[in-house]
Amino acid sequence: MSEKVLMKGNEAIAEAAIIAGCRHYFGYPITPQTEIAAYMAKKMPKIGGTFLQAESEIAAINMVYGVSSAGKRVMTSSSSPGISLKGEGISYLAGADLPAFIVNVQRGGPGLGGIQPSQSDYFQSTRGGGHGDYHMIVLAPASVQEMAELTVKGFDLADKYRMTAMILADGTLGQMMEPVSLDIKVSPEPEKPWATNGTKMQREHNIVNSLSLVPDELEQLNIERFKKYAVVEQNEAMYEEYKCDDAEIVVTAFGIAARVAMHAIDRAREEGIKVGLIRPITLWPFPKAPFEKYADKAKCFLSVELSMGQMIEDVKLATKCKKPVYLCNRVGGIIPTPDEVLDFIRKLNQGGAL
Amino acid sequence: MEKQYLFSGFGGQGILFAGKFLAYKGLIEGNEVSWLPSYGPEMRGGTASCSVVISDKAVASPIVAKPDVLIAMNLPSLDRFENSVRSGGYIFADSSLIERKVKRDDVNVYYVPATKLASDNGIPTLANMILMGKVLSVFGEFDDQNATSALKKVVSAKHADMLDVNLGALKIGADYKD
Numbered sequence: 308m309s310e311k312v313l314m315k316g317n318e319a320i321a322e323a324a325i326i327a328g329c330r331h332y333f334g335y336p337i338t339p340q341t342e343i344a345a346y347m348a349k350k351m352p353k354i355g356g357t358f359l360q361a362e363s364e365i366a367a368i369n370m371v372y373g374v375s376s377a378g379k380r381v382m383t384s385s386s387s388p389g390i391s392l393k394g395e396g397i398s399y400l401a402g403a404d405l406p407a408f409i410v411n412v413q414r415g416g417p418g419l420g421g422i423q424p425s426q427s428d429y430f431q432s433t434r435g436g437g438h439g440d441y442h443m444i445v446l447a448p449a450s451v452q453e454m455a456e457l458t459v460k461g462f463d464l465a466d467k468y469r470m471t472a473m474i475l476a477d478g479t480l481g482q483m484m485e486p487v488s489l490d491i492k493v494s495p496e497p498e499k500p501w502a503t504n505g506t507k508m509q510r511e512h513n514i515v516n517s518l519s520l521v522p523d524e525l526e527q528l529n530i531e532r533f534k535k536y537a538v539v540e541q542n543e544a545m546y547e548e549y550k551c552d553d554a555e556i557v558v559t560a561f562g563i564a565a566r567v568a569m570h571a572i573d574r575a576r577e578e579g580i581k582v583g584l585i586r587p588i589t590l591w592p593f594p595k596a597p598f599e600k601y602a603d604k605a606k607c608f609l610s611v612e613l614s615m616g617q618m619i620e621d622v623k624l625a626t627k628c629k630k631p632v633y634l635c636n637r638v639g640g641i642i643p644t645p646d647e648v649l650d651f652i653r654k655l656n657q658g659g660a661l
Numbered sequence: 662m663e664k665q666y667l668f669s670g671f672g673g674q675g676i677l678f679a680g681k682f683l684a685y686k687g688l689i690e691g692n693e694v695s696w697l698p699s700y701g702p703e704m705r706g707g708t709a710s711c712s713v714v715i716s717d718k719a720v721a722s723p724i725v726a727k728p729d730v731l732i733a734m735n736l737p738s739l740d741r742f743e744n745s746v747r748s749g750g751y752i753f754a755d756s757s758l759i760e761r762k763v764k765r766d767d768v769n770v771y772y773v774p775a776t777k778l779a780s781d782n783g784i785p786t787l788a789n790m791i792l793m794g795k796v797l798s799v800f801g802e803f804d805d806q807n808a809t810s811a812l813k814k815v816v817s818a819k820h821a822d823m824l825d826v827n828l829g830a831l832k833i834g835a836d837y838k839d
Binding site: 311313338339422478479482483484485486563566567569570573642644645646 | 681684685688693694695696697698700720721722723724726814
């Protein structure tokens, strides 16, 4: 089963979700992630699952709420403007402590924006996105293989912590094809004694709800939820380190930007420049450890992003601003070329303050 | 060794299909590959393009800014991408549809009247694969068996009768001498 096939990132997510046991998909089409819905439309009816094109994004996310309340694995997917519409539902999922899996294949914004790749929903996803105090687990794949693997991981984490897990990808990762092996290990689904799936006259009613009108009780719910978040931060941060050991310049980037950065780093290394990469794989929880480690050793950090500079704030927090953090970015659907990143690295290496 | 290809032409010329074929052939031959299409309104009647990277190491970036090989199937594609080709690189142009010559003198250029050859041979939709055949033969990468295996991956089972036709188109291109 380890034969590699060429798949689009969007298709890999859809197939991996099915492998993870998801049998319920609700969505509304939007470029550049529509292949996920198309794949589900084709596959779900054949395996006894549900594919439903909802009347809107808002309807779709609330259908997710319903299925999750009943204890089943469920997902929705969209792209940036559609995720904004789902924001209310995502907050309700958090308030009701429901597991859910959501995919955001980002495009340029704000507003209706464009349809080309972007990473400008970093703030939206890592800070929650909707109203209230909450977090989502945010996973940032950088290859089609990771689109598949982190989808399975996302379902597992969502169930484990009763949280929303989100894949934060971009138009490039959604549209590109790469070889992928779908031989992915799936953990058994945990019991869900809280689910509203019928008492069979053998237990008390379960209630799934995000309404809590007594301030003391609501405060306590928030405090308990943040204890859970602290455990997630402790245990689930993921990252990849590349050539950082002797690095004077530490580049950081996630997703497609990390692929470009890695290319630039290889070429800079050929020129003898001591440069490495920290690639966050979880964006929330943000992997602070490698940044703390290199904050003392490196001369500076460089955040490569497809936004006006969003992850750079977490880099500054994680390094406690011990060293300068620079930004190399393109926006509006444009991806920086390896040459642009390499030029930036060269300038930093010449000691130029930028 | 990494080779970066950029295919470009009108929507409907089979640009994405030809790229997918090449990517699968690369995969079958044990390489790392990536395939990245243009998407959205660009594909509706306008210019369609797709980037393919074939490498013996993990593909660092699927985005091709400076192709080693440009396959241009219409004039707008040549106009747009001619200058992006790496010095010493290759340009393959469908000379049935592109009347002008390549202006640069630091690249290797092959003109193939692919659209005319396609219609002369009664396979008007396969100019893409004729051009692809030429690309493979220039690089000494034409291999019947691997090409057939790759075609099996990209030609849907419904159109299995098109396998041999596609292989035939590749051979027409491979045998073409300017």
